[in-house]
Amino acid sequence: MLTRQRKELLLNLLKQDGQIVAKALSEQLGLSEDTIRRDLRELAREGLLQRVHGGALPLPPSPAMGNFSQRQQIAGEAKPAIGQAAAAMVEPGQVVFIDGGTTAVQLARALPAELRATVVTHSPSVALELVEHAHIEVILIGGRLFKHSIVAMGPAALEAIAQIRTDIYFMGVCSLDPQAGITTGDYDEAGVKRAISQAARRTVVLASPEKLHTASPYQIAPLSSVGAIVVHAGVDEALLAPYRAMGIEVVVAGGNHLKA
Structure with missing residues (x-):
C-alpha cells in the first residue's frame, strides 16, 4: 500500500471510529506499528489529526x-x-x-x-x-x-x-x-x-x-x-x-x- 493510500485510510478510519490505536491497527492491516506511527506523525504535522500516546484523535473542530x-x-x-x-x-x-x-x-x-x-x-x-x-x-x-x-x-x-x-x-x-x-x-x-x-x-x-x-x-x-x-x-x-x-x-x- 502506497503512503498516500495509507494516509487516506487512516483519516477515513479516524472519521469513522473517532480514534486510532496504532498497535491494534497495525495488527488489523498487517503493517508494522512503526509505519502506522510515522504516518500519524506526518498527518499531525499537516494539521489533519491530533497525535496522542499510542495513536491519534480527531482535531478539535473550529468554532x-x-x-x-x-x-x-x-x-x-x-x-x-x-x-x-x-x-x-x-x-x-x-x-x-x-x-x-x-x-x-x-x-x-x-x-x-x-x-x-x-x-x-x-x-x-x-x-x-x-x-x-x-x-x-x-x-x-x-x-x-x-x-x-x-x-x-x-x-x-x-x-x-x-x-x-x-x-x-x-x-x-x-x-x-x-x-x-x-x-x-x-x-x-x-x-x-x-x-x-x-x-x-x-x-x-x-x-x-x-x-x-x-x-x-x-x-x-x-x-x-x-x-x-x-x-x-x-x-x-x-x-x-x-x-x-x-x-x-x-x-x-x-x-x-x-x-x-
Whole structure:
C-alpha cells in the first residue's frame, strides 16, 4: 500500500471510529506499528489529526464550522475591528472580491462612504450591505446557494469567477494553521475559494481569533499564496510569529490602533 493510500485510510478510519490505536491497527492491516506511527506523525504535522500516546484523535473542530447565525455570536468585538482594518486596505478605483461570512459583512459595512471602487462578491449578505453605497459598483456572482456560508457555489459561480481579475481578494476562512494552511469544512467551498484566490493579484485572509491554530478537513491553499492576514489586537503574539517568519504581512487591528 502506497503512503498516500495509507494516509487516506487512516483519516477515513479516524472519521469513522473517532480514534486510532496504532498497535491494534497495525495488527488489523498487517503493517508494522512503526509505519502506522510515522504516518500519524506526518498527518499531525499537516494539521489533519491530533497525535496522542499510542495513536491519534480527531482535531478539535473550529468554532467557525457552526452555521451563520451561530458564527455571528463569536468574537463579537474582533470582527468589526478586523473589518475596519481590511476596509482601510482598499484603494480608490480597485476591483476587490469580498468573500462570504460574518467578518466579510463587517468589512462591507466599514467601506468609506466616499470610496469609489468595484466590489465583486458571491455573498448576498455582502451585496445587501452595499445597496446604499452610492459610489461602489457591486457585481454579484450567482449559483447554488451554500446555506452554511450564504454564498453562491457550483459551476455557474466558478465560470463567472474565472472571467474577473481582482486587485484584492478578502478571504474568509474556517481555519488557519502554519502547517495545515488555509482550510475549510466543505470540499466544494474550498475549490471556489481557491479559484477566487487564483484570479486575484493579492489574497488577504480575515482571521478572527477562533480561527487561528485550527484545521478543517479541506485545504483551500498553502500559506505561500497569502499576501496578508488581518487579526485582532487581542491575539497572542506567539500565534502570529510563525506567519511573520514565513514573510506574510500580519495586520493587527483593534481599538484605535492598527499596525503591521
